Amino acid sequence: MSLAGTERRRQLFTASIGTALMLVMGLALIWGFRLATHMRANIIALQTASTLQTYPEEISHQLNALRDRLEVRAYSGQALADLQATVKRFDQELRVLSGSVDADSPQLGHALLLWHQYAPVLEPVVSFGGQPYVDSDNAGSSLSREGREHYAEVKRAQLFASENARPLQTQLANLATSLERTSSAGATRLRSLLMGGVFAALVLAVVAAYFQLSRARHERAAREAQEQTRDILKTVREGFFLLDAHYRIGSVWSEALTRMFGRNDFAGLTFEELLEDLVPQSTLATAMKYIKLLWGDRAHENLMKSINPLGQLEITTDNGHGGKETRYLQFDFHRVMGPEGIKHVLCSVGDITSSVLLARELHDSQENANAQLDMMVGLMHVDPLQLVSFLDTAETGLKLVNTILKEPARTDAEFRKKLAGLFREMHTIKGEASALNLKSVAMRVHTLEDMVGDCKKKPELSGNDFLPMVLKLDELLAHLRNVREMAARVTALKDTSAGSAATAAADFAASAHAPLAPAPITAMAPAPAAPAAPPAPAAALTAPAAAAPPARSANQERPARxxxxxxxxxxxxxxxxxxxxxxxxxxxxxxxxxxxxxxxxxxxxxxxxxxxxxxxxxxxxxxxxxxxxxxxxxxxxxxxxxxxxxxxxxxxxxxxxxxxxxxxxxxxxxxxxxxxxxxxxxxxxxxxxxxxxxxxxxxxxxxxxxxxxxxxxxxxxxxxxxxxxxxxxxxxxxxxxxxxxxxxxxxxxxxx
Amino acid sequence: MSNGRMNGNGKRSFKLMIVDDSNLMRRRIERSQQFEELQLVGTAADGVEALELFRRTDPDVVTMDITMPHMDGIECIARLVAMKPAIRILVVSALADKATAVEAMERGANGFLNKPFTDRQLNEAIAELMR
Amino acid sequence: MLYEQELKTFVEGTTNFFEVAAQQPASIGSPYLMEGAPAVHEYTGVIKISGKREGVVYFTAPKAMLTVLLMKMQENDFSHETMRDLVGEVANTISGNARRDFGRDFVISVPSVLSGEKPEIPQRPGQRSFIIPINWRSHSAKLVVSLT
Incomplete structure (x- = not known):
């Protein structure tokens, strides 16, 4: 969010620096150009002024020359022409100068004032066009009337010149000096201007350079941050992605998703599309409803967490070898809040397959133990009568175990009291099972015995500690029943093959159909240290003493055998x-x-x-x-x-x-x-x-x-x-x- | 909550309806909730009864069981929300599976409380509901 | 063969009810096996289960225990109906727990409540059940798990 703002600010800044640079350069140029133009005018004026200051003296000389000519009655035409030219040039150039130099220049003002007085005096002289002389042979040449007037004009002008030529010249010289000063000031100004411009440009350039540098640094930092994010997303073991309001996955997601879902086209995919081929329709429907709820504001985060239906999602994917693979994923959802409510939903996905499978494996190994058929082989070698006798005894023993369990218990002492009795019964059954080489039975009893042993070590016993035992007991009883059934099959097999031992089979069948008939072990009841409680009210699984006599008589029918x-x-x-x-x-x-x-x-x-x-x-x-x-x-x-x-x-x-x-x-x-x-x-x-x-x-x-x-x-x-x-x-x-x-x-x- | 009413003390008050097929649970909820501003307007033993009661009393807050005869809570929630979108419904159910919870929330429930519950859990859930 | 976890789920559902509703935990007594006719007290809440497992799970309690439980819940109606409601709620909780834990494999019925000395609890003949005494204060109820 702030990244885009910073970028915008940076662009704005770059643009303004550029503009400032252009502006500074432009101003310097325009100003410099104007200064240069002004200076050029000044220099021309200076040249003019320098030239002009020689003119008053020149005019004075030419007036003198003209008077001399007129006095000696020499040819005055040339002198007059020179004077005329000089005056005309002076007048012209002074006019030009006054046009180019600021009118408020006091020296020029004075010069013009003087000239305005001087010019009318000179006017009659230079405008003379008559014949100054009258040629008479006797007296040689003499001044004509016009000549005399002309001479007087010249003398008047000469007189004016003698008084004013120098001031005029001084004024013009001053003007020249002033102009020189102005142009040298202008030159200084121009130099300063140029230097200022260059300096300003330099400053701007430095600023720009600094800015560019810091920007590069920022970009590098941003790039590094981006790389780090990419690295994290690449290596993190959880799947991460963002969902937008249309339940679509954003462009940033972690690599782990590829492993979990076996695809990599997540960006733009909807959540529904992600799951639709992987889970049953009903699960998908629940999941989508849940996602929809996440975007609503009706339920707070904790409530949403507590009803997350995707806590352990079973999905089926291709394993890449043409087969199917079942995985268990754990989805977690977090709302990402923006200024206007929920902006995204962050979804994290963990693969919990191994832990789920581990738990399952534990179950399976139990099941496997159940299905163990090694006894089959053992049974082939055990005499059916012995086996039936054992099964009867074992079942009776287990019933005694159950009777011990059934005795109500609440306190640790009451629970503990049971252990010794349980232990003894187990041990006896195990001994017999071992004697008959019925490993599957012996192993189970051994496990049960272990449980009793573990209980002994516990500091405080409760009913919970007995739950696994009663399960195992149930399993053991079921197993004994299986053994019985299997033994019946084995016997049948032996019978058909040998055609003999009919009595044994009949015997066996009789016992097999009375699995709960108490065996002689009931005779233990009155033993001095009997662990079992006083006979409980008749319940199916207890070993009631009343049922003993028929069993005994059954035994007597087969004495000693x-x-x-x-x-x-x-x-x-x-x-x-x-x-x-x-x-x-x-x-x-x-x-x-x-x-x-x-x-x-x-x-x-x-x-x-x-x-x-x-x-x-x-x-x-x-x-x-x-x-x-x-x-x-x-x-x-x-x-x-x-x-x-x-x-x-x-x-x-x-x-x-x-x-x-x-x-x-x-x-x-x-x-x-x-x-x-x-x-x-x-x-x-x-x-x-x-x-x-x-x-x-x-x-x-x-x-x-x-x-x-x-x-x-x-x-x-x-x-x-x-x-x-x-x-x-x-x-x-x-x-x-x-x-x-x-x-x-x-x-x-x-x-x- | 948008449509609470003013009572005599100038406090806002809300009308509460309790829907549960167990009489025991209805009384339990009624007794355990500690909100002065909640005023019980009636209890219903199933969805049909709840809708009937709703028409007569127009409650603002509802606690809703899911497993009930005649009409279950899920269906009832949908109907109540359709009639009064601003209604606040707390599901109070022993059904601890997530799909039920999601379904109820999707139909418009605002909270979910698992049975059995302590008084504190109930009051927290109601407080959350009325926030 | 029943898994330990399954048994634990049912047991926890039951003891949890006491702990939460009455603020006083129940403990379990010495569990045992039983074959044949169901052992029941006056009030029994039953859930039927089908699917991966078939059978019933029920909670059966004597009136005296339920009375004290209701008192602890600050209830002052001790009628027959309230007792039925109460065992119904316990069964409900057991059912809810089971749905949460095995919803995928089990189909669990809505609880039904039975009362009286000889209720008709559907049970397969020869079925062995787990009986788990639920001790609470001085009273004892039973959780019976009868599944194949």
């Missing part, structure tokens, strides 16, 4: 554990066929946990074993047998054993006990630490151990069945767990 079936699963788990932890050991399983149905689930859980513990903590790496003169390959032995009181499970590994001091140290580190407590503990009490909730000696968390949950789960489930668990160890030699369970007929009383 499930644990028997577990053997291969345990063997494969052992293999995997050995491989994952670089251990070498042999697993020997005895008497699992004897396990009565009510104990199958618990025994299975216990075996999984203990096997994991043995593999991770018990059995030493081969090189360590070798150094201790043990065989490279360790032994893990499981014996189940019926006793007089009931049943007995022995689990023994020939590994490192358990050092009571190490247990105490770990317990102190985990703040389960204080150092003073540790001091006072005997070996027996120290060994009991491994059954404490939250205890683990493994520092890093893996899928298999180190969560601090393991043996406490085992212990709890054993107690829940009215059993006992004990441990004996010899550091460097072995660890032996002994689980004693009552006879099954006593179980009903334990549960009731």
């Amino acid at each position: 499930r644990v028997e079936e577990l053997s291969p699963a345990l063997q494969s788990m052992a293999e995997r554990l050995a491989q994952d932890h670089a251990k070498r050991f042999r697993l020997t399983l005895n008497g699992l066929a004897e396990v009565p149905a009510p104990y199958t689930a618990t025994i299975k859980d216990c075996l999984i946990q203990m096997l994991r513990n043995a593999a991770v903590h018990g059995i030493e790496p081969p090189e360590v074993r070798r150094a201790q003169a043990k065989k490279d390959t360790g032994n893990v032995q499981v014996d189940f047998r019926r006793t007089a009181e009931g049943y007995e499970l022995l689990f023994e590994d020939d590994g490192a054993g358990i050092a009571p001091e190490a247990l105490k140290a770990a317990a102190v580190r985990r703040q389960l006990i204080t150092e003073e407590d540790a001091e006072l503990m005997d070996t027996r009490a120290a060994m009991a630490l491994i059954f404490r909730p939250g205890f683990s000696t493994q520092e890093d968390i893996t899928m298999d151990a180190g969560r601090g949950v393991g043996m406490d789960v085992v212990a709890r489930s054993v107690y829940a069945l009215g059993g006992k668990i004990g441990v004996s160890t010899h550091p460097g030699k072995f660890t032996r767990f002994k689980i004693v369970l009552p006879a099954t007929d006593s179980l009903s009383t334990a549960v009731a």
Whole structure:
């Protein structure tokens, strides 16, 4: 805006300097010309005056000569003629001079006055035309009458001349001097004038030059500013343009727009034309309405900002390779105010594609995890009955998780109380999933476990922290359902190919159609340290104790088979554990066929946990074993047998054993006990630490151990069945767990 | 505002109409607005009722819900503005999407307030409306 | 599978209402899952959703809570109609929030209000719902998200 004004002012200034220069030169010239003319006249006058001053004397001489001639009666004609000529010339030149010299010159006035007196005296002399002499032979020549008069006139003139010739001459000389002075003054004036003119021209020229210089500087600054603007528009990552009242894009826009819209003909384009091929019609209509509103004054800037519908605009452009590309642009609008209201709307466009895509990617990766089909392969190798058993147990476990969640909570303490219970349930399910090599399930449970772990670290828990968990739980349940369906397909496939295992398939189908049938895990309810709340009023997802008996009887129909079936699963788990932890050991399983149905689930859980513990903590790496003169390959032995009181499970590994001091140290580190407590503990009490909730000696968390949950789960489930668990160890030699369970007929009383 | 009327105290006064299908919301707006110069001339539960009320009372300021039975707020705004261009309309809606806001503004609304709102938010929006 | 953001949008819509309308924030309780018949209190505001997701989202609150809420809103009419209006407004807010966040993918109905012990909430059999307790003062309402 000020740029144009400055330019106009500059042009005006240049023009006026030019005019002034012309004016000064013109004036100097005209004045100089007049001065020169005047001087020339003066010089001519000076010459005339100089000539004239000799005339009075000349006239006097000629008068004398004439008188002499007349006295000696000599020929006077020539003398008279000379006088006549002189007088005539004098008179003429004096007339000329008086015409050229200023009349008010006093010397000339005096000279003229004198001459006006002198001339009449001379007149009779010069006008004489008669014969001065009379020729008579006797007396020679004598003056005639005319001659005598003439002589008298001459003498009178001579007399006048003798008095006045000198003054006249003086006056003329003075006049000459005065004229000389005038012309020398004129010459000085002319010189000054010329010098003044030159000086003025010089001054103007300097001013003009200075002005030109500053103008060049301004232009350079303006050019630099323009270049900077251009550079900014070229490099800035946002798209910028101005919209005029006709929603047209101005001539200045930033290069980033080219990338965003895949075109470069923005200038003059309307906003509608910019978007019309890129967005759906409804979006375009809303956008145009919004732009129109921007030009109105009904809504202030903040309101307009809050209703901006182009905050995240999805556009589809050609990607330059014949394909389509979706981008997300963020438009911002600012009104540019002029003196008469809104002048332009400045529009800035940011490409937020990457951030939008990133958010989307997060979702997609979740989806991908859902679609993971690695389990398909795993399922092919899992016995359908085992799988169904697992799915039942897992679902029951998850229902227990849900029951824990359902317990109302408002305070941090109430929320925190849930965590331990949640953790234990997750851990059990994860253990079984790992045992069956159902990685997709194990991974999901692991994630959920992580969430619980993260929650533990939070200083203040609220319902919000549990939202992701319940989502994950839902997902896990959905996943289990998928596994079930997929397993049904796999089974069907196996059936058709083998034509056998019809019973298994029928069994499986029965379970598959009762996905929510509670599994034996419900038996845990009366455990001493049960995390779950008192049974909630019947809701579909809780694991109601009332529903347990039919499930149990279903289990009894297939006595012991499930644990028997577990053997291969345990063997494969052992293999995997050995491989994952670089251990070498042999697993020997005895008497699992004897396990009565009510104990199958618990025994299975216990075996999984203990096997994991043995593999991770018990059995030493081969090189360590070798150094201790043990065989490279360790032994893990499981014996189940019926006793007089009931049943007995022995689990023994020939590994490192358990050092009571190490247990105490770990317990102190985990703040389960204080150092003073540790001091006072005997070996027996120290060994009991491994059954404490939250205890683990493994520092890093893996899928298999180190969560601090393991043996406490085992212990709890054993107690829940009215059993006992004990441990004996010899550091460097072995660890032996002994689980004693009552006879099954006593179980009903334990549960009731 | 162009067409306020002088009341007894020499202050300008404006006639207010509240349009919302929820009785609760109508009372809430009526109770929460703190402008002495606003005088409630009536409340309407839908667009049709609002037009009827407008004909009888000629309000200057209107709060307008969008989602209403019979005639929705968008349609009602257009009709009110057609009858009285100087009318001032504040949209008070739970519809938080921009397209609704733009549509309402385009039809002639002068302000937009999202439900739920605090008393302060309501009063600021009305103040902005009457500026 | 429901995204966390979706659940959060519904939850925020609900808690926001309490914070703004009653000047007292609500907190959410321990969320859980539920299958089968809907769990409702006396007053329930329902929005139906279709499009990318199908199902219902509803806010159900006991009369006692609504009464206190109305008191906090300086309302002195505690009639049946006002209670219905109130849960309607909560549902309205949830719906508005959802439109803002997922307007592109969801078709969201105008809220309807149900009252009584056994309202007819359309739900697919076997559908698992998220139940999010909304705790406000000593009262507890529920936000139920039942979407596929």
